[in-house]
Amino acid sequence: MAPRITVIGTGYLGATHAAGMAELGYEVLGMDVDPDKVSVLSSGRSPVFEPGLEELLARHLASGRLRFTTSAEEAARFGDVHFLCVGTPQKKGEMAADMTYVDAAVDALAPHLDRPCVVVGKSTVPVGTAARLSQRLADTAPAGEAAELAWNPEFLREGYAVQDTLRPDRLVFGVRPGGRAEEALREVYAPLLGAGVPLVVTDYATAELVKVSANAFLATKISFINAMAEVCEASGADVTQLSAALAHDDRIGGRFLNAGLGFGGGCLPKDIRAFMARAGELGADQALTFLREVDAINMRRRSRMVELAREQCGGGFLGRRIAVLGAAFKPNSDDTRDSPALNVAAQIQLQGGQVSVYDPKALDNARKAFPGLNYAESALEAAEGAHVVLHLTEWQEFRELDPLVLGERVAERRVLDGRNVLDAERWRAAGWTYRALGRPQPE
Numbered sequence: 001m002a003p004r005i006t007v008i009g010t011g012y013l014g015a016t017h018a019a020g021m022a023e024l025g026y027e028v029l030g031m032d033v034d035p036d037k038v039s040v041l042s043s044g045r046s047p048v049f050e051p052g053l054e055e056l057l058a059r060h061l062a063s064g065r066l067r068f069t070t071s072a073e074e075a076a077r078f079g080d081v082h083f084l085c086v087g088t089p090q091k092k093g094e095m096a097a098d099m100t101y102v103d104a105a106v107d108a109l110a111p112h113l114d115r116p117c118v119v120v121g122k123s124t125v126p127v128g129t130a131a132r133l134s135q136r137l138a139d140t141a142p143a144g145e146a147a148e149l150a151w152n153p154e155f156l157r158e159g160y161a162v163q164d165t166l167r168p169d170r171l172v173f174g175v176r177p178g179g180r181a182e183e184a185l186r187e188v189y190a191p192l193l194g195a196g197v198p199l200v201v202t203d204y205a206t207a208e209l210v211k212v213s214a215n216a217f218l219a220t221k222i223s224f225i226n227a228m229a230e231v232c233e234a235s236g237a238d239v240t241q242l243s244a245a246l247a248h249d250d251r252i253g254g255r256f257l258n259a260g261l262g263f264g265g266g267c268l269p270k271d272i273r274a275f276m277a278r279a280g281e282l283g284a285d286q287a288l289t290f291l292r293e294v295d296a297i298n299m300r301r302r303s304r305m306v307e308l309a310r311e312q313c314g315g316g317f318l319g320r321r322i323a324v325l326g327a328a329f330k331p332n333s334d335d336t337r338d339s340p341a342l343n344v345a346a347q348i349q350l351q352g353g354q355v356s357v358y359d360p361k362a363l364d365n366a367r368k369a370f371p372g373l374n375y376a377e378s379a380l381e382a383a384e385g386a387h388v389v390l391h392l393t394e395w396q397e398f399r400e401l402d403p404l405v406l407g408e409r410v411a412e413r414r415v416l417d418g419r420n421v422l423d424a425e426r427w428r429a430a431g432w433t434y435r436a437l438g439r440p441q442p443e
């Protein structure tokens with residue numbers, strides 16, 4: 001009989017994983033301690049903006065394969081394979097990850113696990129967590145060692161979560177030698193493995209490290225090109241041409257080589273910090289000191305954007321109106337966690353500028369995170385009377401803006417492209433002063 005699946009934690013990762021598992025044909029029970037989330041999901045709505053997710057939820061609520069609950073006991077009794085998808089945010093005032101939710105999920109499930117099952121961690125965790133949780137399960141589940149732990153890190157990107165879940169680049173199973181978790185996971189993922197998705201089977205520690213090192217590499221790649229942008233700014237070179245030329249080398253590749261305002265979100269920034277903290281605990285801090293630079297380069301891009309905006313405002317923000325296009329940490333997402341765009345907007349407001357922020361999907365989250373900023377309902381409204389327009393999150397909607405139409409609304413036609421994607425010639429032809437990070441200013 002096909003295994004029954006539970007998914008503990010129904011945020012970006014868990015909601016998508018639950019719906020994805022139902023799409024693969026399984027009976028799925030999603031569990032979350034937040035009753036509001038459970039009722040929203042049970043009505044077929046997604047608590048987050050994620051393209052394609054609501055369709056998948058609706059399909060499988062209707063097919064009867066997908067349900068949600070707040071009861072850990074019900075989840076424990078229902079599932080043969082339990083996926084842990086809870087968050088591991090950065091601890092307040094520290095670099096390390098907060099493991100409260102992961103530990104609480106295991107503690108809620110374990111007392112009810114009285115038959116053989118597999119508990120599969122998907123969250124991004126400090127290396128060593130799986131070994132610790134495996135022991136905790138063995139000690140506290142009535143099934144003892146028959147409640148087996150596996151680590152199966154998740155690599156999905158927000159905005160592409162559904163597609164990344166159903167067609168991942170690879171699967172990684174971290175398992176205990178001699179256990180039955182590998183076989184159980186091979187069965188669950190059979191539709192993907194059969195379709196040719198590569199599989200790497202490892203021990204626990206390696207599986208945990210694959211995830212954090214992947215995110216560390218991606219963050220490093222972005223900061224590398226942003227460091228080149230700094231040198232380009234100092235030397236009059238153009239980082240977009242530089243990165244296009246580098247990308248022709250297959251060994252380097254062009255993805256994640258877009259210079260601009262840098263990385264944000266709920267993953268890359270906190271993951272590199274937690275990775276450094278964990279390496280420190282293990283006595284391997286020297287190995288990761290470069291990540292401190294990666295973080296510092298990334299944060300400098302935000303200050304540089306504020307500096308450029310100040311320059312464009314004539315040296316100070318007082319009495320100046322600044323339109324900010326974008327609030328999400330990246331396009332196709334409503335997530336504003338550690339958003340570079342909102343960070344820049346807040347810095348400018350703090351320095352006396354009158355900021356007006358617009359984003360196609362992230363305004364609700366932005367209002368909650370930064371209630372003191374002013375928000376507009378459209379790009380045109382944000383641009384009303386602006387002395388400078390800052391393009392900080394590269395939504396398609398912003399690429400398609402007509403600079404002539406926008407030009408009618410602003411006080412001064414000045415645009416700063418924080419993502420290097422607007423068509424500079426088109427904006428200049430419409431009478432705008434166009435400036436971007438890492439690119440020369442024509443005479």
Ligand code: UGA
Pocket residue numbers: 124154155156157158159215218222255256257258259260261262263264265266267268271329330331
């Ligand atoms: C990231 C990883 O890409 C996923 O593989 C991983 O599963 C996920 O974290 C996670 O750990 O859960 P995500 O946070 O959704 O995914 O966002 P990315 O697409 O990686 O973008 C991160 C940030 O980098 C964004 O702020 C984006 O604007 C920025 N970025 C990306 C650049 O500044 N330049 C680039 O060339 C690419």
